Amino acid sequence: MADIPYKTYLSEDELPKAWYNIRADMKKKPAPLLNPATLKPVAAEELERVFCRECVKQELDDETPLIPIPKAVHDFYRMYRPSPLVRAYFLEKALGTPAKIYYKFEGNNTSGSHKLNSAIAQAYYAKAQGLTDVTTETGAGQWGTALSMASAFFGLKCHVFMVKCSYEQKPFRREVMRTYGADVTPSPSMTTKIGREINERFPGTNGSLGCAISEAVEKATGMPNARYLLGSVLNQVCLHQSIIGLESKAALDRLGVRPDVIIGCAGGGSNLAGLIAPFMGEKLRGENDYRIVAVEPSSCPSFTRGRYAYDFCDTGRVCPLQKMYTLGSSFIPSPSHAGGLRYHGMSALLSELYDQGLMEAKSVEQTSVFEAATLFARTEGTLPAPESAHAIRAAVDEALECKAAGREETILFGLTGTGYFDMVAYGRYNDGEMKDCIPTDDDLAAGFAALPKV
């Protein structure tokens, strides 16, 4: 156990100075966002009504490989980054596997996840543009917490629409956001036109990220000095999250380790896009090859059972159309506990990479995810977020296959966050009351039928 430490920390001097934009190395780029009325690519000016100017620029930039991290963002990063790359010695031992397991741990900050990496960037650009307010949605609550923290840091007022089932399961999440000065509204709410409509169409709905996005966009566009910030899915978010992969690669390079397979959970896709960024870059440039695996919940299987098609990013259909793997913007997943993975679609960037055969995808069931989470907590110490535990499940399965085959593989997975606010879900699992919730083909057919005709 001596050669490779448990945890590898880069020094703050080694913290990357620029984000890496995967799109620059893609021959076939992700399809452009379309205006749903004209079906033409949306112009920057249109997007700037909703998003911050600099974020729009990053969203549309398919060419620049390295985009400098502003100094204020870099300084903030230094409070909690570089994050550790951990060798999971105790998990390996518990599994009796010849595989070597590494994970990049993004949970060592109060937001509890990687979300802070993009939140602080977006809040910085909002402040730099002279805005006073920002709005957003949150599923599991990690993005809302991250943006509340980032907003407090730059003195912005943050308005969060929180998916109702998470709001109810995670009362203390709301309190963390309030401690950072944010206001938090359960979604769908009666405070927006879209929210009222959704409540009327689906009485008693548990909400979804798609609904909450619609409400947050409506709120932002109804205020003079506000914009909407999104925590996943978008190119800009994948870009900011590349810090995860850049640090992972630098740490592995320092150790002289090359991963065979890279595994991440996928909801909107930003953590996975970030984790794989430099590895995928090498793959795209033909310099190296890696297996890359996206893991999604079988309750919301956009990669493994979805369609690659233009769709709305939100349930209220106020956002542009994006070409992505999707279950249809009207698909509302059952109230699975991995709130952060309950999005009907998937990052356009990852969708295109997946469609080009550059990565794999698999879905896993909730009870098996919590089983892996508990094993991980007891061996590696850290209590993982249910979202992150999807990646653990897949990494454990991979390691067990290695054991069966006597294969000495090196596995890297992303441990995106901690589960301290997910104890209702853990409680159900501990009490044997957790159920898997897999949509039927009929459930999916309804979502597909409602896809826009493009």
Place this chain on the structure above:
Amino acid sequence: MADIPYKTYLSEDELPKAWYNIRADMKKKPAPLLNPATLKPVAAEELERVFCRECVKQELDDETPLIPIPKAVHDFYRMYRPSPLVRAYFLEKALGTPAKIYYKFEGNNTSGSHKLNSAIAQAYYAKAQGLTDVTTETGAGQWGTALSMASAFFGLKCHVFMVKCSYEQKPFRREVMRTYGADVTPSPSMTTKIGREINERFPGTNGSLGCAISEAVEKATGMPNARYLLGSVLNQVCLHQSIIGLESKAALDRLGVRPDVIIGCAGGGSNLAGLIAPFMGEKLRGENDYRIVAVEPSSCPSFTRGRYAYDFCDTGRVCPLQKMYTLGSSFIPSPSHAGGLRYHGMSALLSELYDQGLMEAKSVEQTSVFEAATLFARTEGTLPAPESAHAIRAAVDEALECKAAGREETILFGLTGTGYFDMVAYGRYNDGEMKDCIPTDDDLAAGFAALPKV
């Protein structure tokens, strides 16, 4: 901001190989534990009925300065240690102080605090002795979580008595412990003789650490292969926690920084004893001088308003007598939210150091503690535990005094943990409903009157 990094991590090779025992350098040692029946110093054999053998040895060892850390414990430490020493640049900036503020952050592990440092050591010794079960009490829940983690790691069954007011305020703490395989009982319970008696004497009581200790001891001594493990107060715990101070000192030495004042919160005293250990060692040996400040809640002011006297460590009066600053073992503090600081007494080691004038103490009120906690969360990112925030309050006050006096002081404080399970308390503060709860002189007189006559 460039010379000194935000976070200084020692490498795993630099992780101390031995704990430091302050008592070895004290000319006048802490007073011995007494058998309450005979009023004679308790023998090792008597203590071994309650505690693990090796822990008893450490408890009574006033002479050995360095006690080796067992390899299995050291390996476990490497999962989450060395912990970072952080320069609080953003807090300094927010305060506009010329003071330089450093904090040692112990919250980056799932137990959420420094408690894991002693839990893993004690669980190791229990396992090595061939035990199957361990019992303990928990106030804020951090020690209970830490011991649950440590027990899971070594395959021990852990029984936790959780102070009732914390049990009710922190439902998810219980779930974390259960996830690690522990069973958790609110205290005072009806499952022990002592618990039933306390419930009868104080109907509707919120409980206290003193009660919960009594129950856990009764439970341990009633099982064949079990011992009781305690998370604070005892010499052995202070010893294990010296890892905090040893790492802090090594990191500061690397940076070439000498702290002028060292500040820590004090409940039972173990984190403070651990943080100050090597500094106090230098002070005792006449090699260096530091101001050392213990911060306690004004709701439970054992140092600042207590008596230095022999007293029971527990409310049920089943434990040995210890000479310490105490409010009396019958003192039950109002249900202040800093559950971890609600102990009627104080470490005998710290009590003796305080009595010898080697350290200072101050008490702070809860609302001002949460004010400091919120400022800290918004500037430094991390949401602190209410217990830890007592140290933040004192550090902020010190830094503001430096500002008023134009004094460029270097402050080191211990940030013992995170507040993710304390959101009921934060919620009350956010809603303006938090009250300070300071005992009257009459409240204290009753506790003092019940002190044993020694």
